[in-house]
Amino acid sequence: MVTKARHSQTPQTHEERIEAAVTKKKARNSRPFPAASFQEALEFAKAIFDFGSGQAVRRVSVFDHLQKSPESSASRQLITNAGKYGLTEGGYQAEFLKLTSDGLKAVDDELPPREQSRARIALAIERIDSFRALYERFLGNKLPLRAALIDAAKDAGVPEDLAEEAVDTFVINLRFVGLLQTLSGAERIVSVEHFLDTLPAKADSRVLSDFARPQLDQYRVENGAMVTAPxxxxxxxxxxxxxxxxxxxxxxxxxxxxxxxxxxxxxxxxxxxxxxxxxxxxxxxxxxxxxxxxxxxxxxxxxxxxxxxxxxxxxxxxxxxxxxxxxxxxxxxxxxxxxxxxxxxxxxxxxxxxxxxxxxxxxxxxxxxxxxxxxxxxxxxxxxxxxxxxxxxxxx
Incomplete structure (x- = not known):
């Protein structure tokens, strides 16, 4: 008989772990940005688009198509993140999920690249207050050091315990939508206009396919020996x-x-x-x-x-x-x-x-x-x- 893995991550009792998890979840409810990168949320929105040809879809049906449980915490988080980015309408208890107007533009590969990219930038950066503040603050400059970004995130209203996560997600989103580019040997935050000017005005299947491909699919060792430990x-x-x-x-x-x-x-x-x-x-x-x-x-x-x-x-x-x-x-x-x-x-x-x-x-x-x-x-x-x-x- 296959049994469940026992993998205790803390010396707490089972009840204490449940209580800690509930407390942590409540604390996380105030996160002022999505709990995943825009690319991950976009992939979910694309699955909705492909499954329903752009129309509203039953939540249970689309997750069955994705071979995922609609009630799992991971599935609920997918829906929540897509909603926070403005890609979809409908919560994790809704019967139907539907793409927003900007969400449709972000996933429709038949649109001109400039129009699709403009929608993605709006959703991934401009719609999220803290990300927009970071972008506007460092626009035109080299990507600053991580510590400087974390301080700026706090200045933008991100709680201190979430600032590192906000910075990580912001940098990943920035690169995915094309606003973080390698210029003159350094990563620089470029303007929306600069990036859009590099794209063709009309859709080209070969160029668009390359652009639409997720760009993200794209340290200290301890001295001395490790001992087998408890x-x-x-x-x-x-x-x-x-x-x-x-x-x-x-x-x-x-x-x-x-x-x-x-x-x-x-x-x-x-x-x-x-x-x-x-x-x-x-x-x-x-x-x-x-x-x-x-x-x-x-x-x-x-x-x-x-x-x-x-x-x-x-x-x-x-x-x-x-x-x-x-x-x-x-x-x-x-x-x-x-x-x-x-x-x-x-x-x-x-x-x-x-x-x-x-x-x-x-x-x-x-x-x-x-x-x-x-x-x-x-x-x-x-x-x-x-x-x-x-x-x-x-x-x-």
């Missing part, structure tokens, strides 16, 4: 599944760079210790210790670059356990079908000129996904949870 240590751990390779190899250099420059800085706000397999140094079976980390760590980040077979094996274990995971990869990899259905942060490492200007954006992308995974660890979305929702590994 549950409390796993609760403070993020295990990094990555191709490591031999000392001096391309894979080792790649992994070291991602750890030090992207992944660990993205984890800093969450207080999680990043652990890689080569940091495990304790007598015993290394394979058992790695599996312990995969199945018991609070979070796993998996780098799918180089199509390393060990990485995919370890990823499958985490999927089967239905525990929180964030996927990243180089843009040049063509991900296998089984895993490309999950959101993957794509990082262009083709040359230093493509990578360096976007480091801060990639950190924000990872932080945003980590935050969502930790806030709702039960809302795990992978092929196993989608097609076999009752299957769950037993972890003792």
């Amino acid at each position: 549950k409390a240590e796993f609760d403070a751990m993020c295990f990094y599944i990555t191709p490591i390779g031999e000392e001096g190899s391309e894979q080792r250099k790649h992994s070291d760079l991602f750890v030090s420059s992207i992944v660990e800085p993205a984890l800093e706000p969450f207080g999680l210790k990043l652990v890689r397999a080569d940091a495990i140094d304790k007598p015993g079976t290394i394979t058992r210790q790695i599996i312990d980390c995969i199945l018991q760590s609070r979070l796993v980040i998996a780098d799918l670059s180089f199509h390393n077979p060990n990485v995919f094996y370890e990823l499958a274990l985490r999927h089967a356990a239905r525990l929180p995971i964030v996927q990243i990869s180089r843009t040049q990899e063509r991900l296998p079908f089984d895993v490309n259905q999950m959101r993957t942060i794509r990082i262009d490492t083709s040359d230093i000129y493509s990578l360096v200007p976007k480091l801060e954006t990639h950190r924000a992308e990872i932080s945003s996904q980590v935050r969502r995974a930790l806030d709702d660890p039960e809302a795990v979305d992978n092929p196993i949870s989608t097609f076999y929702p009752a299957l769950r590994m037993s972890i003792s």
